[in-house]
Amino acid sequence: MAASTYRTADVDGFKIFYREAGPKDAPTLLLLHGFPSAGHMFRDLIPRLADRFHLVAPDLPGFGQSDMPAREKFAYTFDHIAGVIDRFTEVIGLKRFAIYVFDYGAPTGFRIAAKHPERITAIISQNGNAYEVGLSEGWTPIRAYWEDASQKNREALRAFLKPETTVWQYTHGVADATMVSPDGYSLDNYYLSRPGADEIQLDLFGDYKSNVALYPTFQSYFRTHKPPFLAVWGRNDPFFLPPGAEAFMRDIPNATVRFFDAGHFALETHAAEIAAAIRDFLPH
Known part of the structure; x- marks a missing residue:
C-alpha cells in the first residue's frame, strides 16, 4: 500500500495543505x-487508488489545515477559492489531471475546468452538482x-453550522449509521468551532448563488468539451438529488452515472465501491 505524505504549498503567500500519494509519473x-x-474525507479512498494513480487532495482556503485568513484580508467567495486552487495546481506542477469533485469542490473544480479545458483529462463527480x-x-x-x-x-x-447538523449530514440516508466513523x-466540527469560522461559512452560503449563476457556463463547457465523466452519487443525499446526477x-x-445506497458523504460507507468504479473508469 502506497504511503500518503502531508505537505504544504506556498500559493502566492497562501498556505495550502495537501495530501499526496501514488507515483508522481x-x-x-x-x-x-x-x-x-x-481533504481528510478522502482518507479511505486514497489508499485504494494510490497503486495506479497520483492523488492530490488539498484543503480549500479556510478549511482544514490550509490558511484561514480573516474575512477582512480574504473575501470568501467561490471565485477566490477556485483561483487559489487553480494556482495551487500550477505551483505544485500539475499539467494535466482528472478531478474528483464533491459538494463545494464541484463549483471549484468546474471553474478550473472551464478556464483550462486542455488540462482536464476526466471528471468524477460525487454529489457535486451543476x-x-x-x-x-x-x-x-x-x-x-x-x-x-x-x-x-x-x-x-x-x-447548518451546529455540531448535530454535521453529524446528520454524515448519517442521513445511510442504511446502517454504525458504519459511519465518528472521526470525520x-x-x-473541530474545524467549524474555530474562532471566525462561522462567519466565513455564512459568507460562503451567501456566495453559493454565484455557483448557480454559473451553471449555464459549466454546462456549456460540458457540451463543448465532453470530458470523460463519471457520476458516483449517494442517492439519499438531502441536498443534491439524483436528477442532478x-x-x-x-x-x-x-x-456514466452510478448510484449508491448512501447519503451525502458517500465515501464514509462506500469507499471501496466508488474506488472500484473509478478504477474501471479512468485509463491508466
Missing part, C-alpha cells in the same frame, strides 16, 4: 472536498438569504 487525480470537511434540478428543498433557507441578505436570514443559517464529523447526460451523452 502516474495519471493525476485532484481530489476536491466539500462543506464542512477537508444543474438546478439537482438542488433539493434543503436549500430553501439558503436561497432566502440569496434573495435578501438580511441579518435575520443570515442568522437563520447558523443551524468530529474533525469537521442524471442531468450530466444531457450535455455529455457518454457520461
Whole structure:
C-alpha cells in the first residue's frame, strides 16, 4: 500500500495543505472536498487508488489545515477559492489531471475546468452538482438569504453550522449509521468551532448563488468539451438529488452515472465501491 505524505504549498503567500500519494509519473487525480470537511474525507479512498494513480487532495482556503485568513484580508467567495486552487495546481506542477469533485469542490473544480479545458483529462463527480434540478428543498433557507441578505436570514443559517447538523449530514440516508466513523464529523466540527469560522461559512452560503449563476457556463463547457465523466452519487443525499446526477447526460451523452445506497458523504460507507468504479473508469 502506497504511503500518503502531508505537505504544504506556498500559493502566492497562501498556505495550502495537501495530501499526496501514488507515483508522481502516474495519471493525476485532484481530489476536491466539500462543506464542512477537508481533504481528510478522502482518507479511505486514497489508499485504494494510490497503486495506479497520483492523488492530490488539498484543503480549500479556510478549511482544514490550509490558511484561514480573516474575512477582512480574504473575501470568501467561490471565485477566490477556485483561483487559489487553480494556482495551487500550477505551483505544485500539475499539467494535466482528472478531478474528483464533491459538494463545494464541484463549483471549484468546474471553474478550473472551464478556464483550462486542455488540462482536464476526466471528471468524477460525487454529489457535486451543476444543474438546478439537482438542488433539493434543503436549500430553501439558503436561497432566502440569496434573495435578501438580511441579518435575520443570515442568522437563520447558523443551524447548518451546529455540531448535530454535521453529524446528520454524515448519517442521513445511510442504511446502517454504525458504519459511519465518528472521526470525520468530529474533525469537521473541530474545524467549524474555530474562532471566525462561522462567519466565513455564512459568507460562503451567501456566495453559493454565484455557483448557480454559473451553471449555464459549466454546462456549456460540458457540451463543448465532453470530458470523460463519471457520476458516483449517494442517492439519499438531502441536498443534491439524483436528477442532478442524471442531468450530466444531457450535455455529455457518454457520461456514466452510478448510484449508491448512501447519503451525502458517500465515501464514509462506500469507499471501496466508488474506488472500484473509478478504477474501471479512468485509463491508466
